[in-house]
Amino acid sequence: MSFGVEAGETFGIIGPNGAGKTTLLNAISRVIRPMSGKVSLEGNDLAKLAPHEVRRIGLSRTFQGADYFLELTIREFLLLGLLPDMKLSSFASSLGLRAARRRDTKARESVDSVLEQHEMLDVAALRLHEVPYGVRKLLDVLRATMLQPKVLLLDEPTSGTSSAERERIADLIRELGSQMTGAIVIVDHDIAFIGDVCERGIAMSAGGLLAEGTLAELLSEQAVIEAYMGS
Numbered sequence: 001m002s003f004g005v006e007a008g009e010t011f012g013i014i015g016p017n018g019a020g021k022t023t024l025l026n027a028i029s030r031v032i033r034p035m036s037g038k039v040s041l042e043g044n045d046l047a048k049l050a051p052h053e054v055r056r057i058g059l060s061r062t063f064q065g066a067d068y069f070l071e072l073t074i075r076e077f078l079l080l081g082l083l084p085d086m087k088l089s090s091f092a093s094s095l096g097l098r099a100a101r102r103r104d105t106k107a108r109e110s111v112d113s114v115l116e117q118h119e120m121l122d123v124a125a126l127r128l129h130e131v132p133y134g135v136r137k138l139l140d141v142l143r144a145t146m147l148q149p150k151v152l153l154l155d156e157p158t159s160g161t162s163s164a165e166r167e168r169i170a171d172l173i174r175e176l177g178s179q180m181t182g183a184i185v186i187v188d189h190d191i192a193f194i195g196d197v198c199e200r201g202i203a204m205s206a207g208g209l210l211a212e213g214t215l216a217e218l219l220s221e222q223a224v225i226e227a228y229m230g231s
């Protein structure tokens with residue numbers, strides 16, 4: 001497997017169940033450590049860094065199922081997205097130091113401004129288990145973009161969502177794509193959705209690369225058709 005993504009690009013990854021898409025994102029984001037190979041972001045080899053260092057140099061991601069931290073409120077969940085950048089220790093916070101208080105106020109303000117932009121300020125105090133699955137998926141994308149990442153990895157942002165929720169997530173990704181200077185990499189089973197939001201991408205199967213190009217190019221490759229449909 002080898003491929004590259006440019007800054008400013010929205011890049012899709014397709015492939016049948018078990019193709020290794022999540023494993024690939026896990027290796028890139030250092031959830032697992034690759035046994036060999038290189039994952040490079042602006043010259044840094046991510047495979048050699050600790051997971052928190054990978055976050056700090058600008059890689060952020062969502063996970064396939066939006067079913068974690070369900071007891072957190074929406075506001076607390078988005079605050080999580082700012083954690084890699086919080087330089088003062090929780091010890092400083094516990095002492096109530098002025099710098100820590102100022103930092104916390106600033107963090108809360110930037111979360112509230114994101115919630116306001118997306119018309120969710122009035123529900124900020126709801127807990128995640130109280131909101132629909134599709135809204136949790138959208139919130140997970142927002143959490144992962146709180147620090148303007150250089151690379152945003154999204155693992156199936158639309159799985160399990162209704163068509164209205166999917167449209168809302170597609171709009172958000174297009175909006176992020178036009179604002180972000182970094183790259184967005186999206187794994188999804190919904191090929192129409194990938195075609196909607198991505199300029200190009202790759203198809204994979206059995207842990208390897210089948211084809212690279214625009215969605216139309218991917219879908220015209222015999223190997224891609226066979227991976228989905230059998231020969």
Ligand SMILES: Nc1ncnc2c1ncn2[C@@H]1O[C@H](COP(=O)(O)OP(=O)(O)OP(=O)(O)O)[C@@H](O)[C@H]1O
Nearest residue numbers: 015016017018019020021022023024032064189207
């Ligand atoms: N470290 C590993 N070594 C060997 N095999 C692994 C490893 N991690 C995952 N696998 C296997 O690789 C396969 C691909 O899994 P993965 O979850 O990455 O697929 P996927 O393309 O994301 O599938 P889905 O579309 O269902 O989410 C699975 O059979 C999984 O058990």
Ligand SMILES: [Mg+2]
Nearest residue numbers: 021022023064
């Ligand atoms: Mg997967």
